[in-house]
Amino acid sequence: MPPLEVEVVALEKTYPRPWWPWARPRGRNEAPRTALRGLSFEVEAGEVVALIGPNGAGKSTLLRILSGLLLPSAGTARVASRDVVRERPGCRREVGAALADDRGLAPRLTARQNLRFYAALYDVPPPEVDTRIEEWAAALEARRLLDREVRTFSSGEKARVVLMRALLHRPRVLLLDEVTRSLDPGAARRLRTRLLSDVAARGTAVLFASHDLAEVEAVAHRVLLLDAGRLAAAGTFAQVRPAAESVFAAVPREEA
Numbered sequence: 001m002p003p004l005e006v007e008v009v010a011l012e013k014t015y016p017r018p019w020w021p022w023a024r025p026r027g028r029n030e031a032p033r034t035a036l037r038g039l040s041f042e043v044e045a046g047e048v049v050a051l052i053g054p055n056g057a058g059k060s061t062l063l064r065i066l067s068g069l070l071l072p073s074a075g076t077a078r079v080a081s082r083d084v085v086r087e088r089p090g091c092r093r094e095v096g097a098a099l100a101d102d103r104g105l106a107p108r109l110t111a112r113q114n115l116r117f118y119a120a121l122y123d124v125p126p127p128e129v130d131t132r133i134e135e136w137a138a139a140l141e142a143r144r145l146l147d148r149e150v151r152t153f154s155s156g157e158k159a160r161v162v163l164m165r166a167l168l169h170r171p172r173v174l175l176l177d178e179v180t181r182s183l184d185p186g187a188a189r190r191l192r193t194r195l196l197s198d199v200a201a202r203g204t205a206v207l208f209a210s211h212d213l214a215e216v217e218a219v220a221h222r223v224l225l226l227d228a229g230r231l232a233a234a235g236t237f238a239q240v241r242p243a244a245e246s247v248f249a250a251v252p253r254e255e256a
């Protein structure tokens with residue numbers, strides 16, 4: 001059996017109540033917000049797993065915890081056999097993350113300079129850095145971007161550089177948060193059909209959040225449906241579809 005690259009057990013996350021007064025308009029007290037409630041699942045090496053669920057279901061919170069950007073409130077999460085809290089630095093090296101709000105590229109550096117900087121941070125062997133940059137740039141049709149300053153990029157162009165950055169150090173686990181959202185349809189299709197399957201074929205575990213169910217059906221070996229921080233269903237797309245349809249069709253309480 002392939003090794004487990006992501007192991008999540010009874011994971012909880014509650015965002016604390018904001019302490020600053022301007023977060024409590026007209027004396028209203030903002031309650032702590034629970035984003036994950038006892039979530040457990042696993043992802044094997046080489047598996048492509050989709051995270052789906054309505055807005056606010058907890059997908060981004062989960063991906064941020066697994067990439068070491070956010071601490072859980074309870075439960076455990078292990079990535080590449082390392083605990084995301086106790087072994088955070090080692091764990092972050094095993095993860096490549098392209099997250100929605102993680103565009104931390106230096107705007108006045110070129111894409112190539114940004115990528116060289118990250119390659120050094122993630123201990124990519126120096127003789128390999130430029131070859132890997134060229135390879136990923138070719139795969140993501142981004143060679144023409146390499147020597148331009150990032151501040152001149154469109155959102156889709158930045159998304160390509162963020163993806164290259166996530167892949168450069170050959171992570172054991174790749175975490176993607178709605179990464180195809182700003183790509184044009186052709187680039188999104190090529191990412192789905194070629195890149196993700198190539199990455200998974202090399203043994204990388206891929207966990208990606210998406211609202212595009214056609215994309216999920218085309219790419220995912222397995223689907224996890226989150227609803228209000230809980231795992232509502234897990235299985236193949238066909239197995240999860242009925243539960244997903246009822247979750248997405250449910251009328252939010254505020255609108256009922």
Ligand SMILES: Nc1ncnc2c1ncn2[C@@H]1O[C@H](COP(=O)(O)OP(=O)(O)OP(=O)(O)O)[C@@H](O)[C@H]1O
Pocket residue numbers: 015016033034035053054055056057058059060061062
């Ligand atoms: N920094 C934060 N402070 C307080 N609450 C937060 C914070 N970030 C997220 N939340 C809340 O946690 C819950 C889960 O949010 P999260 O962003 O993980 O959902 P999501 O499934 O990624 O949603 P979407 O599909 O809209 O991207 C939501 O109720 C959200 O309002």
